[in-house]
Amino acid sequence: MELTAADLGVAALIAALVAAGCSVLAGALGARSGDELLLRAARNGAFVVAGMIALAAGTLVAAFLTHDFSLAYVVEHSSRSMPVQYIIASFYSGQQGSLLYWALALSVFSAIAIRATFDRLRQMIGYVIAVAMAIEVFFLYILTFVSSPFDRMLAIPADGRGLNPLLYDQGMLIHPPMLLLGYASVGVPYAFAMGALLAGRTDADWMRATRRFALFAWAFLGAGNLLGAWWAYHVLGWGGYWGWDPVENSAIMPWLALTAYVHSVMVQQRRGMLKVWNMALIVATFCLAVQGTFIVRSGVISSVHSFAQSTIGPYFFAFLATVVIGSVAALLARLPSLRDSEQFEGIVSRESGFLLNNVLLVGIAFATYWGTIFPVLSEAVRGTKATVGPPFYRQVNGPLLLGLLLLMGIGPLLPWRKATATQLRRTFVVPLAVAGVATTVMAVLGLREVAAILALAAAVFAAATVASEYWRGIRARMRSTGEWFLPAVRHLIARARPRYGGYLVHLGIAFIAVGVVSSSFYQQSRDVTLPVGGSLTIGRYTLTYQGLTDRTVGDARSVTAQLALSEDGGPSRTVSPGRVFFQNFNDQPATRVAIETERLEDLYLVLTGWGDDGTISLVAIINPMVPLIWFGGVILLVGAFVSLWPERAPAIQRVPIASRGRAGQPLGVSPAPSAPSQPFG
Amino acid sequence: MSATIMPRASASVAGSRATQRRRPAGNALLGLGLAAIALLMIPSIGRAASGGDMPVDERARQIAQELRCPICEGLSVADSPSQLAVQMRGVIREKLESGESRDEIVRYFVQRYGESILMEPPRRGFTTVAWVAPYLALLATLAFLGWKLRRKPTPASPPVPDDDLAPYLETVDETYELIHDEAIR
Numbered sequence: 111m112e113l114t115a116a117d118l119g120v121a122a123l124i125a126a127l128v129a130a131g132c133s134v135l136a137g138a139l140g141a142r143s144g145d146e147l148l149l150r151a152a153r154n155g156a157f158v159v160a161g162m163i164a165l166a167a168g169t170l171v172a173a174f175l176t177h178d179f180s181l182a183y184v185v186e187h188s189s190r191s192m193p194v195q196y197i198i199a200s201f202y203s204g205q206q207g208s209l210l211y212w213a214l215a216l217s218v219f220s221a222i223a224i225r226a227t228f229d230r231l232r233q234m235i236g237y238v239i240a241v242a243m244a245i246e247v248f249f250l251y252i253l254t255f256v257s258s259p260f261d262r263m264l265a266i267p268a269d270g271r272g273l274n275p276l277l278y279d280q281g282m283l284i285h286p287p288m289l290l291l292g293y294a295s296v297g298v299p300y301a302f303a304m305g306a307l308l309a310g311r312t313d314a315d316w317m318r319a320t321r322r323f324a325l326f327a328w329a330f331l332g333a334g335n336l337l338g339a340w341w342a343y344h345v346l347g348w349g350g351y352w353g354w355d356p357v358e359n360s361a362i363m364p365w366l367a368l369t370a371y372v373h374s375v376m377v378q379q380r381r382g383m384l385k386v387w388n389m390a391l392i393v394a395t396f397c398l399a400v401q402g403t404f405i406v407r408s409g410v411i412s413s414v415h416s417f418a419q420s421t422i423g424p425y426f427f428a429f430l431a432t433v434v435i436g437s438v439a440a441l442l443a444r445l446p447s448l449r450d451s452e453q454f455e456g457i458v459s460r461e462s463g464f465l466l467n468n469v470l471l472v473g474i475a476f477a478t479y480w481g482t483i484f485p486v487l488s489e490a491v492r493g494t495k496a497t498v499g500p501p502f503y504r505q506v507n508g509p510l511l512l513g514l515l516l517l518m519g520i521g522p523l524l525p526w527r528k529a530t531a532t533q534l535r536r537t538f539v540v541p542l543a544v545a546g547v548a549t550t551v552m553a554v555l556g557l558r559e560v561a562a563i564l565a566l567a568a569a570v571f572a573a574a575t576v577a578s579e580y581w582r583g584i585r586a587r588m589r590s591t592g593e594w595f596l597p598a599v600r601h602l603i604a605r606a607r608p609r610y611g612g613y614l615v616h617l618g619i620a621f622i623a624v625g626v627v628s629s630s631f632y633q634q635s636r637d638v639t640l641p642v643g644g645s646l647t648i649g650r651y652t653l654t655y656q657g658l659t660d661r662t663v664g665d666a667r668s669v670t671a672q673l674a675l676s677e678d679g680g681p682s683r684t685v686s687p688g689r690v691f692f693q694n695f696n697d698q699p700a701t702r703v704a705i706e707t708e709r710l711e712d713l714y715l716v717l718t719g720w721g722d723d724g725t726i727s728l729v730a731i732i733n734p735m736v737p738l739i740w741f742g743g744v745i746l747l748v749g750a751f752v753s754l755w756p757e758r759a760p761a762i763q764r765v766p767i768a769s770r771g772r773a774g775q776p777l778g779v780s781p782a783p784s785a786p787s788q789p790f791g
Numbered sequence: 792m793s794a795t796i797m798p799r800a801s802a803s804v805a806g807s808r809a810t811q812r813r814r815p816a817g818n819a820l821l822g823l824g825l826a827a828i829a830l831l832m833i834p835s836i837g838r839a840a841s842g843g844d845m846p847v848d849e850r851a852r853q854i855a856q857e858l859r860c861p862i863c864e865g866l867s868v869a870d871s872p873s874q875l876a877v878q879m880r881g882v883i884r885e886k887l888e889s890g891e892s893r894d895e896i897v898r899y900f901v902q903r904y905g906e907s908i909l910m911e912p913p914r915r916g917f918t919t920v921a922w923v924a925p926y927l928a929l930l931a932t933l934a935f936l937g938w939k940l941r942r943k944p945t946p947a948s949p950p951v952p953d954d955d956l957a958p959y960l961e962t963v964d965e966t967y968e969l970i971h972d973e974a975i976r
Contacts, residue, residue, distance in 0.1 A: 348870035355865040454940055469932055477925035484912065484921045496918050497859050499867065499910030506925050635852060635869075637880060701872055718872045727877055 119169040119260040126162035127250040133243040141236025160217040189272035206259035213249040215294035238305030281341030289334025293399040295327035300396035329750035331365040336743040347701030349731040364398035370471040382451035393437040456528025463521035519571035545571035562631040569623040611753025621742025628735035665693035687715040
């Protein structure tokens with residue numbers, strides 16, 4: 111009998127499942143007995159799992175590329191006429207492929223993390239491997255027995271069904287894999303947290319070991335959400351980028367929880383506090399990430415993202431319940447060892463800033479969760495479904511987000527332990543003055559909405575804080591080393607990547623906030639029906655309808671309106687919003703939005719319909735500052751990667767404090783660094 | 792000028808005095824949190840004050856934003872590009888032009904499509920729960936934190952930095968961050 115791709119893929123998945131199962135046992139037993147051989151077996155098992163899942167994934171990619179229509183998954187998600195990049199995107203456009211991708215990502219990250227920390231965290235690594243591989247067992251079980259990407263067709267068709275038209279977009283090539291990568295990589299810090307808990311090693315070692323993975327997950331979840339927003343804006347054609355749709359909510363919630371986590375771990379590392387809270391946060395993040403994976407791929411809640419329907423619901427529910435119960439049980443069992451070693455000292459301090467940051471972030475996550483499940487709750491309680499739409503989230507989350515934005519400006523300026531009045535005066539003067547000037551400028555420019563002015567001023571304040579923190583570090587370096595400005599910047603960042611990368615992230619958020627606030631408060635919109643030659647004026651733009659074209663290329667028929675656009679009565683150019691109908695998906699026309707970006711504002715045009723009398727219906731929207739959202743997103747990602755980049759900076763020179771010149775000047779900025787870093791304390 | 796650089800241990804002499812002077816951390820944190828929430832709620836107060844003599848276009852759009860497009864997922868009638876939403880926008884305009892009020896128009900759509908046509912849960916009856924629960928949860932969290940922080944007696948060991956000591960502690964902090972950054976690399 112001939113060996114087919116399906117056989118190879120299934121065999122690889124079964125091998126991975128067996129290896130993962132063995133790894134769980136070997137890891138748990140090895141951790142209990144401390145037996146070196148068992149621990150190594152568990153580790154090698156984790157490597158085998160990663161290898162086997164990679165083989166299965168490779169098989170599926172090969173099946174797609176060779177148009178192997180004996181596989182049902184290939185038939186449902188690709189066709190011969192598709193361009194090659196979309197064929198690869200088909201891999202994760204359905205439930206089975208997404209889950210395989212998830213399992214692959216977690217197995218690879220786990221293998222890397224286990225390899226890197228095998229010696230350093232010997233006391234807990236067995237449990238860590240057991241937890242990580244137990245997660246893999248669940249996904250591999252689903253992939254092998256419940257929802258396999260290698261299910262066969264009874265009769266092999268000549269061509270496949272093709273990709274859902276909404277997914278025919280560049281954004282779709284990277285949005286799902288980014289988000290899924292983020293979801294999956296949360297599994298690494300979760301496994302280490304649980305491993306530390308089971309082993310009773312509740313100091314901050316596991317956090318330091320997984321700092322990069324947590325940041326990595328954070329960056330990818332963030333990128334996934336931003337790309338999702340970008341895709342919605344460019345493809346869905348309703349003029350916005352964030353609709354508080356259940357799937358969007360379930361993608362932003364783990365990100366919010368993880369944002370809280372990456373802040374609160376600093377308190378534990380620095381002051382030995384919030385140990386239970388940090389554990390709880392990472393458990394919550396992981397559960398939300400699993401739920402996100404499940405919701406986006408199960409169709410359990412109706413949303414624009416429901417591309418797939420399935421029967422895996424009960425399995426995911428059982429898995430989530432196991433995770434929650436198991437984690438809480440472990441947490442309760444180890445509660446005595448999680449006592450904080452230090453106490454809060456001052457109300458106005460970095461610690462309390464982080465605490466308030468966490469309360470707000472978790473509050474936003476909770477409100478979002480609440481809004482997402484409320485329709486279900488309402489139906490259960492009184493039999494009527496209630497809609498919880500964007501207005502709810504704007505009003506409930508809006509104020510909390512504003513608070514968070516303010517705190518983003520305040521927090522980095524607060525010293526640890528307890529602030530003195532002198533310190534506060536010195537650090538707050540410049541950022542506050544900048545924010546004050548910005549507020550005045552806004553008032554002079556004619557902005558009247560209090561909420562908008564507050565939010566924009568808060569964003570400016572946060573950006574000014576970042577700038578002043580950078581400047582403080584740069585100036586200290588220039589003074590102590592005699593460096594010029596640019597080398598000082600470079601060395602400053604290289605010295606303390608986590609910190610200055612984090613500040614860049616804050617700057618990115620400030621830009622995003624300006625974009626979101628401006629476009630929420632100052633969007634203009636017109637909705638018109640135009641005959642040929644008819645025109646529409648919105649803001650400083652005038653649009654004149656010239657005609658409609660109807661073209662069929664390949665399996666796509668596109669209808670496009672030609673409009674002459676002129677600004678302030680200047681020379682005109684043609685813009686062409688349209689709609690595309692794909693063969694096999696005629697009832698689902700895709701919108702082709704025309705977006706013209708001018709001076710930080712978007713003119714957003716959607717062709718909503720056309721009549722037999724030669725008229726068109728057109729929606730024209732002016733979205734101010736939206737380009738800043740994408741720009742801020744790029745800064746945010748750069749910041750995240752500066753923060754997690756593993757470059758070895760010159761070591762700190764150990765100089766007795768008393769021999770330093772001025773007090774208040776940071777140490778370790780000396781020009782001639784000595785040998786490699788030495789373990790401190 | 793040269794700031795006094797004290798070894799950490801000797802500074803704790805000042806510690807006991809400072810401990811007594813310190814107010815319970817919890818109370819103030821709770822107060823701070825409540826004040827923050829009060830401040831945060833300001834923006835949501837002013838929203839009701841609109842309507843009246845705005846142009847029909849603008850009023851139609853506002854009403855359309857409050858209604859859900861029945862055949863789309865999570866889009867308002869104002870935002871949806873679907874044909875049904877286009878028709879509904881037409882109906883809203885007609886009704887406005889014939890002199891109907893916002894409330895009458897909204898009631899008309901609720902009668903035809905049910906309460907779930909509203910984009911946000913009504914602020915009366917059962918659905919009030921949707922609105923207050925998040926804020927109640929937030930208040931409860933802050934109250935809990937305040938209680939927890941106040942309950943614990945603070946140990947006397949780490950001294951409160953006096954203004955004199957502040958530059959020194961700042962140096963410690965800066966150094967710590969550098970060491971920390973090294974250690975986790």
